[in-house]
Amino acid sequence: QVQLQESGPGLVKPSETLSLTCTVSGDSISSYYWTWIRQPPGKGLEWIGYIYQSGNTNYNPSLKSRVTISIDTSKNQFSLKLISVTAADTAVYYCARWGDGFDFWGQGTMVTVSS
Amino acid sequence: QSALTQPASVSGSPGQSITISCTGTSSDVGGYDYVSWYQQHAGKAPKLMIYEVSNRPSGVSNRFSGSKSGNTASLTISGLQADDEADYYCSSYTSSSTLVFGGGTKLTVL
Numbered sequence: 001q002v003q004l005q006e007s008g009p010g011l012v013k014p015s016e017t018l019s020l021t022c023t024v025s026g027d028s029i030s031s032y033y034w035t036w037i038r039q040p041p042g043k044g045l046e047w048i049g050y051i052y053q054s055g056n057t058n059y060n061p062s063l064k065s066r067v068t069i070s071i072d073t074s075k076n077q078f079s080l081k082l083i084s085v086t087a088a089d090t091a092v093y094y095c096a097r098w099g100d101g102f103d104f105w106g107q108g109t110m111v112t113v114s115s
Numbered sequence: 116q117s118a119l120t121q122p123a124s125v126s127g128s129p130g131q132s133i134t135i136s137c138t139g140t141s142s143d144v145g146g147y148d149y150v151s152w153y154q155q156h157a158g159k160a161p162k163l164m165i166y167e168v169s170n171r172p173s174g175v176s177n178r179f180s181g182s183k184s185g186n187t188a189s190l191t192i193s194g195l196q197a198d199d200e201a202d203y204y205c206s207s208y209t210s211s212s213t214l215v216f217g218g219g220t221k222l223t224v225l
Contacts, residue, residue, distance in 0.1 A: 101151030
């Protein structure tokens with residue numbers, strides 16, 4: 001069974017960088033697309049971007065200037081960096097596998113942007 | 116990219132059927148069969164219910180079905196049960212090789 005687990009700071013200061021890592025178990029990260037999705041409190045889901053094992057990436061145009069997703073196949077992990085954060089970036093951040101749809105999800109991690 | 120359009124809320128009584136629509140454009144829903152649907156209970160991660168318009172993952176009840184006509188996809192839940200009460204989201208692949216979600220629909224079981 002594929003499992004994903006997000007990790008990283010739960011509190012980030014405004015203008016700083018949000019960094020999260022997703023550890024994948026039960027499957028090799030060297031196939032499928034691996035994605036980040038977020039959900040602000042009380043709001044809907046927003047796709048952030050994806051990465052393939054080759055390093056090929058694509059991002060939500062609204063976040064593209066601030067987002068970087070990277071992959072470490074040796075650790076079976078992929079990561080998210082979001083620069084210059086503001087309160088609007090406060091959300092639950094999910095990592096997920098894009099196979100037949102977003103078929104496996106992490107439990108999500110709440111990240112609050114506040115001084 | 117614009118979010119796909121879903122009704123904010125739908126409701127139905129136990130045993131009834133409901134349908135949730137998801138409207139996009141020819142650049143997303145209408146152009147690809149990569150439409151999927153997700154169920155999200157409060158405080159939980161979303162769960163895949165339908166992929167590629169009408170396919171059910173293993174373990175998902177056959178009370179859930181999906182379809183598409185033109186730029187609009189639909190999720191139908193038959194034999195409504197109390198546990199179906201949740202938020203539902205659609206998603207589609209786009210012509211920019213990105214992915215986009217709908218705004219979400221809150222299903223209330225009366």
